[in-house]
Amino acid sequence: MKEAKLHFVFPSDYVRMRDVQRAIVDEVKARHFDDESLFAIQLALEEGLINAIKHGNKLDPQKNVTVDCRVSSDRFVIDIRDQGKGFDRTEVPDPTREENLERPSGRGLLLIESYMHQVRYDDHGRHLHMERANQNQP
Amino acid sequence: MSNASPVAISHIxxxxxxxxxxxxxxxxxxxxxxxxAISAQIEPADMPQLLIDFSNVDHLSSSALGMVIDIRKKVLDRNGKIRLCSIKPHLLEAFVITRxxxxxxILPDRPAAIASFKD
Structure with a gap:
């Protein structure tokens, strides 16, 4: 099946975000990713988009989120960009440390990094790059 | 969005x-x-015993995990007990990753969770 290339620019709005998620997940499902990868992609997509809208753009409807996604039968690749101030990954507290277990921050990033095969933060944290291979490939 | 409540609350x-x-x-x-909805049940209670059953859940986010932690704090502040049960393996992994x-x-099923309140 041909590689799908999707491009979206949308305001910081959860309703629009759901439409984008649906379109991307439909392409992943059409390429028969294994169940584990499908779950991982859905989770990381949710966390990445929420981070861009809520923590990056601070829910400002004047600011956009840009998503570029490529889905082939062997790989899912996505770039999510926001227009916020950015952040330094090394300054986000480790949520698995005993003293941070009850704190709210850092858990989404940890899940992204655990479930995706490649994760990179560019442009001072305003650009999240994620990749995951399809394990169903022969 | 549907107006139906996202949770069903009952008592055992x-x-x-x-x-x-x-x-x-x-x-x-x-x-x-x-x-x-959960807070409304806990806040008036003294020593609440709260069981959250995840049988129906296939997806959750870090915000949902945060909500569970907040609820736990409310329960413990009232000298209560909280148990989680029936979390599907792929979701349990998220609890393990985040420690x-x-x-x-976390108990495997509802009977085990109910029994554990006696611990």
Whole structure:
């Protein structure tokens, strides 16, 4: 099946975000990713988009989120960009440390990094790059 | 968005049982509704015993995990007990990755969770 290339620019709005998620997940499902990868992609997509809208753009409807996604039968690749101030990954507290277990921050990033095969933060944290291979490939 | 409650709350003797009516706990608004519904049960109670059953849940976000931690704090502040049960293996992994399995008592099924309130 041909590689799908999707491009979206949308305001910081959860309703629009759901439409984008649906379109991307439909392409992943059409390429028969294994169940584990499908779950991982859905989770990381949710966390990445929420981070861009809520923590990056601070829910400002004047600011956009840009998503570029490529889905082939062997790989899912996505770039999510926001227009916020950015952040330094090394300054986000480790949520698995005993003293941070009850704190709210850092858990989404940890899940992204655990479930995706490649994760990179560019442009001072305003650009999240994620990749995951399809394990169903022969 | 549907107006139906995202949680069904019932009682088994003194235990407050929370079940989710959706397979996904993702939306911020939805999570806020769940938090409010559970809080309304806990806040008036002295030593509440809360059981959250995840049987129906297929997807959750870090916000949902945060909500569970907030609820845990409310329960413990009232000298109560909280148990989670029936979490599907792929979701349990998220609890393990975030080490919340160390903070929360997670039981494989509802009978085991109910029995554990006697511990």
């Amino acid at each position: 003797e003194k235990i407050i049982l929370v079940e989710f009516t959706n397979t996904r706990i993702l939306d911020e608004a939805n999570i806020a509704q769940i938090r409010a 919340l399995d160390k903070l929360l008592k």
